[in-house]
Amino acid sequence: NSKVIQTPRYLVKGQGQKAKMRCIPEKGHPVVFWYQQNKNNEFKFLINFQNQEVLQQIDMTEKRFSAECPSNSPCSLEIQSSEAGDSALYLCASSGFAEQFFGPGTRLTVL
Amino acid sequence: GQQVKQSSPSLTVQEGGILILNCDYENDMFDYFAWYKKYPDNSPTLLISVRSNVDKREDGRFTVFLNKSGKHFSLHITASQPEDTAVYLCAADQGGSAKLIFGEGTKLTVSS
Numbered sequence: 167n168s169k170v171i172q173t174p175r176y177l178v179k180g181q182g183q184k185a186k187m188r189c190i191p192e193k194g195h196p197v198v199f200w201y202q203q204n205k206n207n208e209f210k211f212l213i214n215f216q217n218q219e220v221l222q223q224i225d226m227t228e229k230r231f232s233a234e235c236p237s238n239s240p241c242s243l244e245i246q247s248s249e250a251g252d253s254a255l256y257l258c259a260s261s262g263f264a265e266q267f268f269g270p271g272t273r274l275t276v277l
Numbered sequence: 278g279q280q281v282k283q284s285s286p287s288l289t290v291q292e293g294g295i296l297i298l299n300c301d302y303e304n305d306m307f308d309y310f311a312w313y314k315k316y317p318d319n320s321p322t323l324l325i326s327v328r329s330n331v332d333k334r335e336d337g338r339f340t341v342f343l344n345k346s347g348k349h350f351s352l353h354i355t356a357s358q359p360e361d362t363a364v365y366l367c368a369a370d371q372g373g374s375a376k377l378i379f380g381e382g383t384k385l386t387v388s389s
Contacts, residue, residue, distance in 0.1 A: 266323070269320060
C-alpha cells in the first residue's frame with residue numbers, strides 16, 4: 167500500500183486564485199512526481215524532483231505553476247492563477263528509482 | 278502521438294474466467310512496464326511491474342508478459358473476481374527517475 171500523503175484531498179478555488187497542494191513522499195524515496203489526471207483518465211506529467219532538484223517539467227508547469235521539494239518539509243505544487251481548465255485530480259507519486267507509488271490525490275475544482 | 282496504447286476501452290468477463298489486457302508502446306527506450314488498478318475517484322494502485330531484462334513476472338492471479346521485440350506487454354488475470362472490476366492502466370518509462378507514460382485505460386467488469 168502506498169504511503170504517499172497528499173493534502174488537502176479537495177480544493178475549491180475561484181478563477182485567478184492561487185491553489186496550493188502538498189505531498190509527503192514515502193520515506194526513503196528521493197524522487198517525487200506530480201501528474202494531472204483529467205476526468206477522461208488521461209494522465210499528464212507536470213514535474214519531477216530528485217531530492218530538492220527539478221529534473222524535468224513541462225512548459226505549462228514552468229509558466230503557471232510553482233513547485234518545490236524542500237528538505238524536511240512537504241513537497242508542494244501551486245498554481246499561481248487558477249483557470250477553469252485546471253480542474254483535475256493532482257497526483258503525487260514517489261519512487262526509489264523503481265516503482266512509482268501514488269498518493270490519494272488532491273481534487274481541484276476551479277469555479 | 279500516444280506513446281502507450283491500450284486497444285480495448287472496456288472488457289467484460291464472467292467471474293472465474295481468465296482475461297488478458299493488452300498494451301502497446303512506441304518508445305524503444307522504455308525499460309520499465311507496469312499495470313495499475315484504479316477505482317473511480319481513487320488514485321492508481323500499482324498491481325504488478327516488470328523490467329525489460331525479464332519477459333514474465335507472476336504474482337498470484339496476475340502475470341505480466343513483456344514482448345520487447347513486438348513492443349507489447351500484457352496483463353493476464355486468472356480466476357477473475359467481482360472485486361477485480363476497475364480501470365486498468367498500463368504504463369511505461371525509461372527507468373530511474375523518468376516519468377511514467379500511461380495508456381488510456383481499460384475498464385474491466387467482472388460479472389457474477
